[in-house]
Amino acid sequence: MSEERDRLTRWRLVLGGQEADGITRTDGGGVTLGEGDTKRDGALDALYGAGEGQGPRRGGLGGSAPRVARWLGDIRGYFPSSVVQVMQADAMERLGLRQLLLEPEMMRAVQPDVGLVSTLIGLGQVIPEHSRETARAVVRSVTDELEERLRQRTVQAVSGALDRSARTRRPRHQDIDWNRTIAANLKHYQPEHRTVIPERLIGHARRSSQVQREIILCIDQSGSMAESIVYSSVFGAVLASLRSVRTRLVVFDTEVVDLTDEMDDPVDVLFGVQLGGGTDINQALAYCQSHIQRPAETVLILISDLYEGGIAEEMVSRASQVVGSGATMIALLALSDSGQPSFDADHAAALAAVGVPSFACTPDLFPDLMAAAIERRDIGTWAAANDIVTTHETARP
Structure with missing residues (x-):
């Protein structure tokens, strides 16, 4: 019985749980997925499903790059590596990334951003060899822009912070910062001597x-x-x-x-x-x-x-x-x-x-x-x- 149920569960994951898949029953019977299989079904539906349980399975990841990046990480926890490789390759096609990396005119039409970079590094192992340089160029354009900004x-x-943490009030004579010391002791200016008598010294510890x-x-x-x-x-x-x-x-x-x-x-x-x-x-x-x-x-x-x-x-x-x-x-x-x-x-x-x-x-x-x-x-x-x-x-x- 357990073997039969496992077989039905696998078919349920393959077919997607639609009303006419022959597995789901309107009387409440059929296959009930456990927590682990429910997560696997969600990952499969994100890539192959139509959403909302309607119509045949098709690409449904859309353009939400942060969600794609999370999905790419999630599938490694839900499926063996051989299945992950197949799903990643399918994602390359269904997300349009293969065409994006192969056609320069498409690359010029998109604005690379952190979301796209996140998706590319998630798919790094399945990006075709002849497209890797294009992928690296996309990533570099984003990281260069971020580095310039930050x-x-x-x-x-x-x-x-390093400069402030290195300061000391007991510096050696040659390590005294005279500008800061004078500024900190102006209230101790002696008019009759026309000089500042410093109460505290500011400098840098060696x-x-x-x-x-x-x-x-x-x-x-x-x-x-x-x-x-x-x-x-x-x-x-x-x-x-x-x-x-x-x-x-x-x-x-x-x-x-x-x-x-x-x-x-x-x-x-x-x-x-x-x-x-x-x-x-x-x-x-x-x-x-x-x-x-x-x-x-x-x-x-x-x-x-x-x-x-x-x-x-x-x-x-x-x-x-x-x-x-x-x-x-x-x-x-x-x-x-x-x-x-x-x-x-x-x-x-x-x-x-x-x-x-x-x-x-x-x-x-x-x-x-x-x-x-x-x-x-x-x-x-x-x-x-x-x-x-x-x-x-x-x-x-």
Whole structure:
């Protein structure tokens, strides 16, 4: 009986549950899909269905790029790799991407954006070899535009924060910043001596190394994070250009990949990721933790929706260890302009409880966030000042 039911379930998934498919019955009988099969049916319907249960199955993904990117990640969790490859190839046709990449006139007719890049990196493995250069050109046009928009503000924010964090009120004579010292002590001007007698000195502490901060960007590769990966790759390239900061870029699903060597080129980073369905945050944090050499000068940014496929208790414990070591850790539920993200609220609250603030951040605010983290300011206060609701605040009664 179980064998017969499995056979009917497979036919139900193939035929789509229409009234005349011979499987669904109006008297309430027939096949009832479980939770897992319902998700598979939804993924199949998104690609092959007509929507609203009417008519034959046909392309139904439309032009919603963020939804497409999430779908590309979801199908890896619902189907074996052989089926995923077939569905991706079908998506290339049904989304019109194959024609887009092969016909230059079509490329000129579209405006490449973050959504299109998210879709392209999700389909990276099935893009035909002769179309890869076109795909890379599309991605590069978007990342170049983003870098131009975000570079100056990021460099100014990070450099300014490093400068402020390096100041000291007990500098050596040769390290005194006389302009700032005079400005800070003008109220102590002595008219009879026609001079300023400084009450406090402002200068810079000497450092044994040019590298003042270690920054680790740890990025979830699940399909829902596609837009965040695009922005993270751009910020990684900008941060990599700063000599006073050492940046590491790590991406993960159920495996961990260190893309630090490719970080100076966002396009190489994006075509090095593999959007997937599984997630092991704990394993990724373990890898990042092993590279923290100077905790007090390290900022670890975890960019993830926190849907942990590994051991959640170990993930939270490891995050607590990172904070306990003296490092600054922040969990960004999304780094995008797409609005309120979907995320695991329980895991976000658990991280907040061990000192890891969790919230979504727009790309325009990210430079200021990095500055606050570098200066070791209270991130909750920073978030409140920027009208960002943190998980901790959400959890309050």
